[in-house]
Amino acid sequence: MLVPVNSQRTSQADDDLHLISLWLQGKSPHSQEAYSRDLTQFVDFIDLPLSDIKIQHFWDWMDHLKEKGALPATQARKLAAVKSLFSFAYRIGYLRFNVGGAITLPNIPEKLSERILSEDDITKIFAQASTLRNRVLLKLFYASGARVSELTNLYWGAVIPRNKNKQGQVTLLGKGNKTRTLLLPEKVWTELMELKSEATTAEFNLPVFQSRKGGPLSRQQIWRIVRDAAKSAGFSQNISPHWLRHAHASHALDHGAPVHLVKETLGHQSLTTTSKYAHARPDESSSKYLKID
Numbered sequence: 124m125l126v127p128v129n130s131q132r133t134s135q136a137d138d139d140l141h142l143i144s145l146w147l148q149g150k151s152p153h154s155q156e157a158y159s160r161d162l163t164q165f166v167d168f169i170d171l172p173l174s175d176i177k178i179q180h181f182w183d184w185m186d187h188l189k190e191k192g193a194l195p196a197t198q199a200r201k202l203a204a205v206k207s208l209f210s211f212a213y214r215i216g217y218l219r220f221n222v223g224g225a226i227t228l229p230n231i232p233e234k235l236s237e238r239i240l241s242e243d244d245i246t247k248i249f250a251q252a253s254t255l256r257n258r259v260l261l262k263l264f265y266a267s268g269a270r271v272s273e274l275t276n277l278y279w280g281a282v283i284p285r286n287k288n289k290q291g292q293v294t295l296l297g298k299g300n301k302t303r304t305l306l307l308p309e310k311v312w313t314e315l316m317e318l319k320s321e322a323t324t325a326e327f328n329l330p331v332f333q334s335r336k337g338g339p340l341s342r343q344q345i346w347r348i349v350r351d352a353a354k355s356a357g358f359s360q361n362i363s364p365h366w367l368r369h370a371h372a373s374h375a376l377d378h379g380a381p382v383h384l385v386k387e388t389l390g391h392q393s394l395t396t397t398s399k400y401a402h403a404r405p406d407e408s409s410s411k412y413l414k415i416d
Contacts, residue, residue: 145215238366
C-alpha cells in the first residue's frame with residue numbers, strides 16, 4: 124500500500140511512489156529492475172504505507188523469505204535494497220525515523236572458492252561454443268572480466284585497434300556509468316575481428332553481440348549461452364557469466380598480476396573486493412608446519 128506523505132512535514136517526495144522513483148534515479152536499468160522487484164515484494168507483503176512500517180515488519184518479511192526458501196545471499200540483497208530506500212527517505216525528510224537503520228543484514232557464508240573454475244575448465248567451456256559469436260562472447264567475458272550488462276551494451280564504436288591491428292582495446296560502460304578501457308590479448312582480438320568481418324553490418328553504433336533480430340543480446344540470452352556451453356562441457360553447476368569474471372581475477376593473480384591492476388580491469392571499487400580472490404585459492408597454509416600422522 125503506497126500513500127501520499129503527511130503534508131505537515133517538508134519533503135522532496137510527494138508520496139511513496141514518487142519517493143521510490145527518486146531513489147531509483149541514476150541507477151542502472153538492471154539495478155532499477157532488480158530493486159523495483161524487491162520493493163514490490165516487500166510492499167505487497169507488508170501492505171502498509173512506508174511511514175507506518177515498524178521493525179517487526181522487517182523481521183516478518185525475512186521470515187517469509189526464509190519460508191519460501193530464499194538463499195541467505197538473496198535475503199541479504201533484498202533486505203539491503205529496502206534498507207537503502209528507508210535511509211534515502213530519512214535523508215530527504217520523507218520519513219521521521221530511519222527504521223531500516225536498526226536492521227542488521229544476515230551473515231552470508233563466503234563461497235567464492237566454490238565458484239572459481241580452473242584454466243582447463245575454461246578451455247572446455249570455450250570448446251563448446253556453438254557459433255563464432257558465442258565463442259567470442261565467452262572469451263571476452265574471461266579476457267575482460269566484464270559484467271553481463273557491460274557486454275550487452277558493447278558496440279563496435281568502442282572497439283579500437285592497437286599495434287597495427289594486431290591487438291585492440293574495448294571500452295566498457297560499468298556500474299555508475301563509469302567507463303574503463305581494456306587491452307585485449309592478441310588471440311581474443313583476432314577472433315573479435317573475425318566476428319566483425321562476418322557481421323552483416325558492424326557500424327559504429329551497432330552492438331557487437333547481436334541477436335537474430337539485429338539488436339543486442341538480452342541478459343537472458345547471454346546467460347543461456349554461458350549456461351549451455353558449461354553444461355555441454357560436463358558441468359552440473361548452474362554456471363553463470365560471473366563465474367568467468369571470477370576466473371579472470373583468480374587466474375590473473377595466480378600468474379602474478381598486481382592486485383591493483385586486476386582491480387582496475389574488473390572495475391572494483393575497493394582493493395578489498397579484489398583481494399578476496401587471492402584468499403579464495405591460497406598457495407600457502409600454516410597446516411604444512413603441523414605434524415599429522
